[in-house]
Amino acid sequence: MVPVTTTHYLVVAAALFVLGVIGVLTRRNVVVILMSIELILNAVNLNLVAFSRMWGNLHGQVFSIFITVDAAAEAAAGLGILIAFFRNKETVNVDEIDLLKW
Amino acid sequence: MAPVGTPYFFYTLAALALVSGVLVITRRNVVHSALALIVTLLSVAGLYLMLYAPFVAGVQIIVYAGGIMVLFLFVIMLVNIERSSKDRRPVGLGAAVALLALFVFAFTKGKTLFPDRMMSLPESSNTQQIATMLYGDAGQIGPYTFAFEIASLLLLVAILGAVIMTKKKI
Numbered sequence: 001m002v003p004v005t006t007t008h009y010l011v012v013a014a015a016l017f018v019l020g021v022i023g024v025l026t027r028r029n030v031v032v033i034l035m036s037i038e039l040i041l042n043a044v045n046l047n048l049v050a051f052s053r054m055w056g057n058l059h060g061q062v063f064s065i066f067i068t069v070d071a072a073a074e075a076a077a078g079l080g081i082l083i084a085f086f087r088n089k090e091t092v093n094v095d096e097i098d099l100l101k102w
Numbered sequence: 103m104a105p106v107g108t109p110y111f112f113y114t115l116a117a118l119a120l121v122s123g124v125l126v127i128t129r130r131n132v133v134h135s136a137l138a139l140i141v142t143l144l145s146v147a148g149l150y151l152m153l154y155a156p157f158v159a160g161v162q163i164i165v166y167a168g169g170i171m172v173l174f175l176f177v178i179m180l181v182n183i184e185r186s187s188k189d190r191r192p193v194g195l196g197a198a199v200a201l202l203a204l205f206v207f208a209f210t211k212g213k214t215l216f217p218d219r220m221m222s223l224p225e226s227s228n229t230q231q232i233a234t235m236l237y238g239d240a241g242q243i244g245p246y247t248f249a250f251e252i253a254s255l256l257l258l259v260a261i262l263g264a265v266i267m268t269k270k271k272i
Contacts, residue, residue, distance in 0.1 A: 031136075075170045
């Protein structure tokens with residue numbers, strides 16, 4: 001079998017990124033959109049850690065820890081917004097969240 | 103100490119990650135999507151372990167799968183009172199074509215893009231080296247110490263924002 005190179009990990013990360021983008025663009029449930037954003041962030045993390053292994057230093061891993069911290073903060077803020085909105089209008093469908101439309 | 107069975111582990115974990123990623127974006131039930139995302143996160147943690155990053159794998163399991171996904175499940179429980187029926191638009195042919203093009207590119211040209219030269223890592227533990235980069239060493243600050251402090255400030259702001267936004271009366 002072909003030995004597993006850096007490109008293998010990058011392909012997996014790119015495929016996860018594409019799946020996350022499809023989830024953000026396609027689904028109507030806000031919670032699923034937020035989960036697809038987490039998929040995208042995980043794909044970026046995998047990319048960084050793969051390159052960190054390729055170059056032999058730890059900068060990629062430290063940066064991926066920061067991205068994980070940022071994803072936690074963003075998930076908390078996004079879900080807070082969702083709950084605050086859900087209290088006004090009982091829907092989780094993004095097509096119905098259109099109060100700012102002209 | 104040479105690793106054994108690397109292709110088997112890699113292909114198993116990668117297939118698991120991709121299959122559960124597809125399940126995240128296609129399941130009609132939101133709880134199923136959340137559970138599939140947990141499986142994705144755990145298999146990505148396994149891939150981190152294969153990339154000699156045990157600390158990042160631990161952070162991924164504890165913070166992502168153990169913290170963020172639990173938060174998601176609580177919020178799903180709070181907002182998912184009615185069953186959402188007609189939930190998605192058709193994805194269409196474009197997504198399948200894009201993924202196919204990606205894999206064709208990867209298998210034909212992608213192997214030659216990044217050379218697989220790996221320098222030998224020194225033998226101090228991974229966690230200690232990451233700590234040196236984050237906290238500094240021998241009286242000097244490390245390259246990421248300032249970013250670390252800013253990240254803690256970011257978490258404080260996120261906590262305050264989440265608490266204030268979900269209060270009934272501010």
